[in-house]
Amino acid sequence: MYETVYHRATSTDDAVAKMAEAEDAKFVSGGMTLIPTMKQRLAAPSDLIDLRHIDAMKGIAIDGKKVTIGAATTHAEVASSSELADLCPAICNLAGHIGDPHVRHMGTIGGSIANNDPAADYPAAMIGLGAEIMTTKRTLPAEDFFVGMFETALEDDEIITAVSFTAPDKAAYSKFPNPASRYAMAGVFVAMNGGDARVAVTGAGSDGVFRHTGMEDALSSNWSADAVSDAEVDEGDMLSDLHGDARYRANLVKVMAKRAVAAAG
Amino acid sequence: MASVSIKVNGKDVSGEVEDRTLLVEFIRENLRLTGTHVGCDTSQCGACVVHMDGKAIKSCSILAAQANGSEITTIEGLANGSELHPMQTAFKENHGLQCGFCTPGMIMAATDMVRRYKESGRELDETAIREELEGNICRCTGYHNIVKSIQDAASKM
Numbered sequence: 001m002y003e004t005v006y007h008r009a010t011s012t013d014d015a016v017a018k019m020a021e022a023e024d025a026k027f028v029s030g031g032m033t034l035i036p037t038m039k040q041r042l043a044a045p046s047d048l049i050d051l052r053h054i055d056a057m058k059g060i061a062i063d064g065k066k067v068t069i070g071a072a073t074t075h076a077e078v079a080s081s082s083e084l085a086d087l088c089p090a091i092c093n094l095a096g097h098i099g100d101p102h103v104r105h106m107g108t109i110g111g112s113i114a115n116n117d118p119a120a121d122y123p124a125a126m127i128g129l130g131a132e133i134m135t136t137k138r139t140l141p142a143e144d145f146f147v148g149m150f151e152t153a154l155e156d157d158e159i160i161t162a163v164s165f166t167a168p169d170k171a172a173y174s175k176f177p178n179p180a181s182r183y184a185m186a187g188v189f190v191a192m193n194g195g196d197a198r199v200a201v202t203g204a205g206s207d208g209v210f211r212h213t214g215m216e217d218a219l220s221s222n223w224s225a226d227a228v229s230d231a232e233v234d235e236g237d238m239l240s241d242l243h244g245d246a247r248y249r250a251n252l253v254k255v256m257a258k259r260a261v262a263a264a265g
Numbered sequence: 266m267a268s269v270s271i272k273v274n275g276k277d278v279s280g281e282v283e284d285r286t287l288l289v290e291f292i293r294e295n296l297r298l299t300g301t302h303v304g305c306d307t308s309q310c311g312a313c314v315v316h317m318d319g320k321a322i323k324s325c326s327i328l329a330a331q332a333n334g335s336e337i338t339t340i341e342g343l344a345n346g347s348e349l350h351p352m353q354t355a356f357k358e359n360h361g362l363q364c365g366f367c368t369p370g371m372i373m374a375a376t377d378m379v380r381r382y383k384e385s386g387r388e389l390d391e392t393a394i395r396e397e398l399e400g401n402i403c404r405c406t407g408y409h410n411i412v413k414s415i416q417d418a419a420s421k422m
Contacts, residue, residue, distance in 0.1 A: 006267055006284040006330040028331075036308050038285075048284075050331060076320070080385065100300050101378065102311065103322040106327065139379025182399070 002044040008053055012136050012159050015049050019157045022047035027159060029072055029111035032103050034183040057110065057161055060084055071110025075099070078109060090171035090189070090264070091129070094121050097175070099182070110160040116208060118149045118239070119183035123209035125173060128189030131165035144208065149208045158238035168193040172264035174256045178243055185244055186252035190260040196220055199257060204249040206239050215257055225258035267330040271296070274342025282329050289313045291329035292339060292377070292418050300340035300369045304364070311401030314370040314377075315339045321377035340369035343376065352376050352418040361414030363405035374401050375415045389419050 005022075009015035019025050026046035028034050037043045051057060056258050057072035067088060069078060078084065086107065098104055098112070098121050111118030112122040113133065125140040126142035136159045143198030145153050154160070168191040184203030191198045197219035199212045218227040233253045238246035267286070270279040273296060280295045282295030292301050294317065306325055313325040316338040343350040352372050355361065362368040378397045382389040389397075394412050403411060 001286045001287075003283070004285050006328060008330075031327055031331065035287075035328065039287075039306070048328075052331070059310065080381075094358045100311070101307065101381075101397055102314055102321045102400045104325075105317075105322050162384070252373070 001038045002041060003145060004038070004045055005192065006050065006128070007047060008050045010036075011054055011056065012051075012161060015051055015054070015159060016136060018049045020048070021241060022049070025049055027051055027114075029108040029114075030103075030106035032107040033115050033117065034111075034112070051110070051159065065167045066164065067167055068162050069109055070162050071160040073101055073110075075104035075107050075109070075112075076101070080213050087167040088165075088171060089127075090173050090191070091125050094125050094173040094189070097121070103222050109163060110177075113145070113163070114148055114154060114160055116146055116151060116152050117183070118205065119178075119185075119187075119203040119209040121173065121175065121184060121187055121202060122251065124187050124189040124200040124202035126163060127209055127211055128171065128173075128191045128198050129165040129228045130191075130193075130198060131163050133160060134162045134164065135160050143211065146209050151208070166193070168198075170264040172260040174263060176252050176256055176261035181237065186249055186256050188253060188256040188260050190215075190219065190257060191263065192219070192223055197223065201253055204238055204253050206237060206246075210237070212253070212257075219261065223261065225261050228254055228257045228261060231257075267328075267333070269329045270308070271329075271332055271334065272336040275337060280329075284328065284330055286329045287325055287338075288312060288317075288327050288329045288332045289324035289375050291332075292324060292337070292340075298339050298341050302366055302369055304370075304404075309400075309402060310367065310370070311365050311374055312370040314373040314375060314401070316377060318416065319380075321374050338373075343372065350376070351421045352379070352415070353420035355414040355421070356411075359414040359417055360408050361407070361410045363403075363407045367401060367403045371398075371401050371403065371411055374398065375411075375418065376422075378415065379419045382419070383422070389416075391416065 023046040026045035058070045061068040075095040085092045171191035173189045175184040186204040189200045199215040214231040224251040233250040235246040235250045238249040240246040267284045287315035305308035
């Protein structure tokens with residue numbers, strides 16, 4: 001790892017001020033992607049500004065069907081929240097299958113969506129749930145937040161503070177993990193809310209997470225695994241790499257969507 | 266340089282380290298607690314698992330500075346004097362290790378696993394143990410006896 005200077009922020013204002021003073025700083029939350037990336041010398045921020053100790057960014061708040069999750073809330077906390085599981089078990093289940101137990105104790109929802117790894121799980125949930133991403137500057141719909149592979153609408157000095165969504169009538173997430181890395185080869189989040197189905201796909205798209213309106217239309221009129229069969233998944237939009245070609249991934253997307261619909265019930 | 270003050274196995278320790286120093290480097294090289302191992306060094310294998318504020322984490326994937334102010338338990342802190350922790354005893358009695366390199370991480374992961382399942386009142390059966398070992402690799406592939414050891418200890422913890 002190249003040299004860096006560590007700072008611990010006490011508040012988001014403090015973090016933003018520290019960012020302004022530094023030459024080429026990065027915010028770090030759990031660090032489960034950033035620290036390994038720095039170890040491989042694929043990232044070399046001059047400064048690291050740690051957001052993990054900002055209390056205002058932690059915790060899960062539930063008000064009726066509205067769920068707000070602080071950006072510094074760990075995957076383990078989301079996975080084990082019984083209150084959240086009563087309202088939206090799909091997101092708990094998703095969080096409980098990110099990485100491994102040790103990674104889930106450190107990694108946070110804010111860190112995951114800020115990184116927008118094309119094979120990460122949370123971006124699919126954010127789009128599938130129609131979540132809003134709250135930052136130190138604004139509130140953005142998830143679809144406007146995720147711009148492309150490892151790219152978001154975040155500015156350099158902007159911090160995600162929380163995400164919020166209305167719990168759907170039903171939802172589920174199904175992923176096919178790469179047997180070695182366990183990252184999603186294809187992960188599909190489906191949600192049904194008041195007759196409107198949403199389908200978000202991670203891991204498979206050549207430009208990161210995306211909504212699949214064809215499957216959404218099919219599921220809105222007929223919520224069943226069969227409805228998914230007739231929808232078209234365009235191979236031209238799929239990733240093609242040594243782990244699986246575009247045709248394979250297009251098929252996986254459908255299979256995962258079917259499994260998710262079946263799991264949502 | 267970063268000043269790091271942490272409580273390790275019940276004792277307050279501190280040191281001046283480069284900001285880029287990993288927690289596992291601080292534990293092994295500054296504190297000379299070499300029971301915590303570095304296997305893959307890429308967050309995969311879990312040989313470096315320690316507990317930070319009571320939760321299992323991979324000490325190769327966080328900076329010592331990130332852990333400043335926390336309480337750390339390493340494999341050296343599990344036994345009570347000469348009396349082994351029930352998980353250590355179970356690994357010994359069930360032949361839960363072959364070369365032994367992954368064992369400290371396995372045991373730290375296993376005690377965390379048992380704690381979480383007990384706290385949430387869930388049953389830690391064989392399938393659950395195998396799933397929970399997602400983040401720990403045994404290069405000798407000795408999983409069968411590792412799982413047996415954890416099952417054995419879970420009933421005694």
